[in-house]
Each structure stands twice: as structure tokens, then as C-alpha cells.
Amino acid sequence: MYGSRFRIGCLAVLAAVLVIGGCGDAIGDQPADDPGLTGGWSTAGCEFLRLPERMAVAGVAMPVTPAKLQAAIDRIDHVGHERFGVSYAGLEVDQENTRAIVHRVPSAAFDEFIRQTAEDTCIVVRDAAHTAADLAVWHDRVLADLDYWTHTGVRIVSVGARHDGAGVEIGTQDLDRARTELPARYGPEAPLLFIQEAPVRPLTNPTATPRND
Numbered sequence: 632m633y634g635s636r637f638r639i640g641c642l643a644v645l646a647a648v649l650v651i652g653g654c655g656d657a658i659g660d661q662p663a664d665d666p667g668l669t670g671g672w673s674t675a676g677c678e679f680l681r682l683p684e685r686m687a688v689a690g691v692a693m694p695v696t697p698a699k700l701q702a703a704i705d706r707i708d709h710v711g712h713e714r715f716g717v718s719y720a721g722l723e724v725d726q727e728n729t730r731a732i733v734h735r736v737p738s739a740a741f742d743e744f745i746r747q748t749a750e751d752t753c754i755v756v757r758d759a760a761h762t763a764a765d766l767a768v769w770h771d772r773v774l775a776d777l778d779y780w781t782h783t784g785v786r787i788v789s790v791g792a793r794h795d796g797a798g799v800e801i802g803t804q805d806l807d808r809a810r811t812e813l814p815a816r817y818g819p820e821a822p823l824l825f826i827q828e829a830p831v832r833p834l835t836n837p838t839a840t841p842r843n844d
Contacts, residue, residue, distance in 0.1 A: 669737050669758055674746055677753035681729040694726035700752045704731050707748055712763065715741040720759035720766075720796030734759040734795045759796025761822050766792035769799045769822060773813075785809050788828045802828030 685692040696704070704722065711719030711733075718738035724731050730753035735741055737758060745754055770792045780787050787809070789802035799822060803809040806827045813823055 668742060668756075671755070671757045672742070673756065674749040674752070674754045676749055676751040677730065677755065679751075679753075681753070683727050683729055696724055696726055697729060697752075699750070700724075700729065700731060703748050703750065703752045703754065707731070707733060707745055707754070710744065710748075711735070711741070715744065716764040717762060720761065720763050721794030723794060725755075729753060730755055732757060736760075736762055736796070757795070761796045761798065763792065763794075763796070766796065766799050766822065769817070772817070773799065773801065773823075776816075780813075783812070785812055786830070788830060793824070798822035798824040800824045800826060802826050804828065804830060 681697075683694040684697050686695050687693075704724065708722060711722075715735075715738060718735045718741040720734040720736065722731055722733045732755045733745060734757050742756065745756060748754075770790060773787070773790050777787060784805070785808050786804040787801060788804060789800070791800045791802075793800055801809060801813065801823055803825060804827075806825055810825050813825075814821060817823065
């Protein structure tokens with residue numbers, strides 16, 4: 632999935648996809664760290680043109696994920712986390728093109744599981760630099776140090792593990808300092824990505840409703 636973005640003052644989940652747990656399969660008992668295809672590949676279902684399904688929301692036609700694709704997504708995400716943690720990075724849904732994109736460190740066993748699970752749906756598989764499990768460790772380490780960074784004057788606004796496995800994204804108001812000081816603390820190999828981000832602005836009475844007293 633996916634990473635979650637921790638935003639100071641609130642917790643925002645990166646909504647690339649919605650996932651629901653699925654069941655396992657014997658394929659997961661095979662070694663998950665065998666090299667798989669590199670450079671990306673796609674399932675046989677991607678050869679067929681599919682128009683996006685839509686539903687009306689407040690009078691506007693919005694794309695939705697077809698049930699069969701959603702079932703494949705749910706299963707891949709669940710089993711990816713549970714049994715292929717040394718490979719799985721995350722996934723996203725491309726509703727306009729009726730497909731899902733799975734990011735993973737190449738693994739022959741996980742690739743075969745994806746191929747079987749996809750059936751006739753379209754799943755695009757792309758290489759990832761890091762797994763979700765690896766990024767979670769760095770994500771939690773930075774979160775644990777938030778008081779330290781506040782004390783040193785590096786204002787961190789958000790911390791989020793990227794669902795594509797690229798790294799842990801750090802949103803900060805002090806971009807230049809963060810790019811220097813965080814790698815100095817965590818090491819040059821730490822998979823940290825930095826973006827300039829504005830301060831959090833809390834909503835003013837967002838749930839208030841008029842009273843008719």
C-alpha cells in the first residue's frame with residue numbers, strides 16, 4: 632500500500648489504494664527472494680482494452696474499480712505483506728485504465744503469485760528499490776526522533792513511506808538543513824526523500840453545524 636503519511640498535528644493515510652485482507656496460497660511457501668524479472672512486466676489481461684466503470688457521485692460520473700480487479704488487488708496486498716515481505720513494496724490503482732500497478736523488489740515466487748492471482752485482470756508489475764517492510768523501519772525511526780528534530784530546529788511536517796518503494800518521504804519547512812542533517816544522523820544509505828512543505832494549518836471549527844436555537 633502502501634505507506635502512511637504522518638502529518639504533524641494529524642495522521643493522513645496516503646490514499647493510493649484501499650485494501651482489505653485476503654486469504655493465502657501455497658505458492659507463498661516457495662522462496663520469496665529468488666530473482667524475478669527486472670524492468671517490469673504485465674499480466675496477460677493487460678492485452679485487452681477495458682473501458683473504466685463509473686458510478687454517479689453527487690451527479691458526477693466517477694471511475695470505480697471493477698469487482699474482479701478489486702479482489703485481485705486485495706489478495707495481492709494481503710499476501711504481499713504476509714508472505715512476500717522481502718519483495719512487496721506497495722500498489723496503486725489506475726481506475727481510468729482499469730488496472731493495478733504493483734511495486735516489488737524482483738522475486739520469481741512473488742511474480743508467479745501475482746500472475747496466478749490476476750487471472751484475466753490487468754496487473755502491471757514494476758521494480759522497487761525498497762520493500763514496504765524496510766521502509767516501515769526507517770519511517771518509524773524518523774517518527775521516534777520528531778522531538779529531537781524539533782529541538783534542533785528542523786521542522787518536519789510529514790513522514791510517509793512511498794508505496795512505490797522509492798523511500799521515506801520527509802516533508803519539511805527546512806529543506807536544505809533536512810537534506811544535510813538527517814543523512815548525517817541516519818547514514819548516507821538511509822532511503823530518505825525530501826520535499827518542501829508548508830506548515831500544517833488546522834481547520835477552523837470544521838465540523839460545526841448551525842444551531843437553530
